[in-house]
Amino acid sequence: MDWDALWLSLRLGGLTVLALIPLAVAVGRFLAVRSFRGKAILEAAIALPLVLPPTVLGFYLLVAFGSGSWLGQAYERLVGHTLVFSFQGLLVASVIINIPFAVQPIQRAFEAIAPDLRDAAATCGMSWWRMVRRIELPLAWPGILTGMVLTFAHTLGEFGVVLMVGGSIPGETKTIAISIYDRVQAFDDVAAARMAALLLLISLVAIALSYALTQRIGRRHA
Amino acid sequence: MKVKLLCLAAALFGGLLLGMEAMVPAPAQDVPVVAAAADLQFALAEVAEAFTKETEREVTLTFGSSGNFFRQIQQGGPFQMFLSADEQFVFDLTAKGLTVDDGTLYAVGRIVIIAPHSSPLKADGSLADLKAALADGRMQKFAIANPAHTPYGRRAEEALRHLGLWDAIKDRLVLGENVSQAAQFATSSDTQGGIIAYSLALSPDMSKLGTYALIPDDWHEPLRQRMALIKGAGETARAFYAFMQSPNARAIMRRYGLALPGESS
Numbered sequence: 001m002d003w004d005a006l007w008l009s010l011r012l013g014g015l016t017v018l019a020l021i022p023l024a025v026a027v028g029r030f031l032a033v034r035s036f037r038g039k040a041i042l043e044a045a046i047a048l049p050l051v052l053p054p055t056v057l058g059f060y061l062l063v064a065f066g067s068g069s070w071l072g073q074a075y076e077r078l079v080g081h082t083l084v085f086s087f088q089g090l091l092v093a094s095v096i097i098n099i100p101f102a103v104q105p106i107q108r109a110f111e112a113i114a115p116d117l118r119d120a121a122a123t124c125g126m127s128w129w130r131m132v133r134r135i136e137l138p139l140a141w142p143g144i145l146t147g148m149v150l151t152f153a154h155t156l157g158e159f160g161v162v163l164m165v166g167g168s169i170p171g172e173t174k175t176i177a178i179s180i181y182d183r184v185q186a187f188d189d190v191a192a193a194r195m196a197a198l199l200l201l202i203s204l205v206a207i208a209l210s211y212a213l214t215q216r217i218g219r220r221h222a
Numbered sequence: 223m224k225v226k227l228l229c230l231a232a233a234l235f236g237g238l239l240l241g242m243e244a245m246v247p248a249p250a251q252d253v254p255v256v257a258a259a260a261d262l263q264f265a266l267a268e269v270a271e272a273f274t275k276e277t278e279r280e281v282t283l284t285f286g287s288s289g290n291f292f293r294q295i296q297q298g299g300p301f302q303m304f305l306s307a308d309e310q311f312v313f314d315l316t317a318k319g320l321t322v323d324d325g326t327l328y329a330v331g332r333i334v335i336i337a338p339h340s341s342p343l344k345a346d347g348s349l350a351d352l353k354a355a356l357a358d359g360r361m362q363k364f365a366i367a368n369p370a371h372t373p374y375g376r377r378a379e380e381a382l383r384h385l386g387l388w389d390a391i392k393d394r395l396v397l398g399e400n401v402s403q404a405a406q407f408a409t410s411s412d413t414q415g416g417i418i419a420y421s422l423a424l425s426p427d428m429s430k431l432g433t434y435a436l437i438p439d440d441w442h443e444p445l446r447q448r449m450a451l452i453k454g455a456g457e458t459a460r461a462f463y464a465f466m467q468s469p470n471a472r473a474i475m476r477r478y479g480l481a482l483p484g485e486s487s
Contacts, residue, residue, distance in 0.1 A: 067340075067411045084412040085363055085396050167396030167407060168368060181399075185289050185371035 001194050004171050005179035012087070012175060013155040016094045017148050020102045024147055028106030029136070032113075050100045054160025061093050061165050085167040090175070093161050101154050102147040109143020110136065142214040149210035153203050254459035255282045255300055257291040259307035259447065260402040261331060261374060261419035264427075265478035266305070269471045270462075277465070279458045287400040289371050295320060295452060302452050302459035307331065307401075308373035309448035316450065325450030328466060329480035333377050333442065334423045336408050336434040337415035345415060347435035349385055355414065356390045365396045365407035365416030373445055374401040378417035380442035408432070420479035447480070 031043065065072045065083040075083045083089040113136055121131040159177045166173035176199055183192040258266050263285050274280050292311040295301055306312050316324040337345040342360040344351040355361040367375035382388045398404025401419045408416025409431035423434040451463050465471055476485055
């Protein structure tokens with residue numbers, strides 16, 4: 001069992017959720033309540049990582065973040081090492097890949113809130129910020145939670161992009177999914193089986209938890 | 223109106239797909255799939271081209287890690303010929319009765335140190351500058367193939383251990399999934415260099431990106447590369463196997479640094 005790799009994956013998942021969810025709540029709510037010219041294009045762009053092969057993303061990340069690009073060079077000057085082949089690079093990649101997994105359930109949740117409710121709150125003199133905090137966020141909470149769990153579980157399972165921009169560095173970019181692949185390649189089926197089973201269990205528990213919580217919250221509001 | 227337009231677009235798209243399908247020639251009778259180690263990427267493509275020119279037969283090449291192919295062949299992968307970077311894989315398949323015979327040695331591979339043009343590292347075969355760069359901090363990231371499961375990665379590790387550099391460089395290694403990916407990493411200027419297959423460094427595309435130098439072959443175990451026909455191989459695969467041993471193919475292989483003992487590269 002490669003505990004380093006497991007811990008790395010859990011950290012990557014947790015930090016991706018932390019970095020992405022506030023952004024996803026803002027974008028999801030914006031898309032839910034506003035309609036504007038070009039909205040379809042923006043929504044398509046957000047959904048893109050769902051259908052793009054991970055290799056396409058991996059390729060663009062290599063091009064965009066490599067030390068050949070101005071972005072990569074600027075980052076290197078600022079931080080002292082390249083974004084590619086580093087944990088921070090994986091985090092950036094992971095945030096981008098997970099945008100649809102976080103934004104879409106959150107957007108659906110905000111869309112499900114009746115506009116009347118917002119109008120009523122405004123009529124009662126509630127401030128915008130108070131209305132969002134006291135009415136919208138609690139109602140949208142199941143969607144936000146689903147976004148969090150999906151993002152976390154999907155990060156644990158991400159493989160293609162990590163293989164392309166990671167470089168399998170222990171403690172830095174060697175995630176549990178990569179570690180399983182390494183063990184299979186080295187004909188160490190026992191270790192691979194152990195890690196695969198653990199990953200299966202974690203994913204199942206995460207998804208089940210999200211369903212259970214969503215149901216409970218749903219009942220509370222019904 | 224909108225619906226009509228949509229229908230038209232769908233019809234056009236469908237027609238386009240069918241047209242593209244028709245442009246692809248119908249599969250010939252006997253086009254075997256040949257599984258080859260990643261270090262053969264450029265050399266074998268040229269050999270296959272020469273083969274097609276001479277015999278008007280075609281082979282489909284697929285490149286990857288030898289270990290992966292070893293596993294896939296055991297599980298009945300649709301390959302008729304296997305060119306491994308490590309002869310042990312061929313011997314193991316032979317022992318399991320999956321190959322026609324125990325095959326033929328087709329090359330003894332060499333490793334090189336390569337550094338991208340922008341790198342502060344000087345690629346010299348003695349690895350003296352690598353040692354200096356590790357000491358003075360010029361060396362941040364160094365790419366090799368994963369030694370846990372690739373022959374070229376193992377040889378790179380052996381050479382680094384031979385010089386006593388392994389412990390110093392271990393934490394700065396970036397590991398390629400196979401030697402091709404290691405070569406991509408080593409020349410990407412996200413690393414300061416790497417150790418890759420000579421055969422890849424000799425390809426025009428790669429030599430544009432950096433400078434390289436051969437590492438003495440007595441610093442590591444020999445990279446004995448062996449090929450074999452898989453049981454059930456058809457006529458074209460057998461012809462390709464024979465062609466691989468012809469002077470014509472040997473000349474191409476030698477040009478890519480894939481010489482046999484006794485051949486000059």
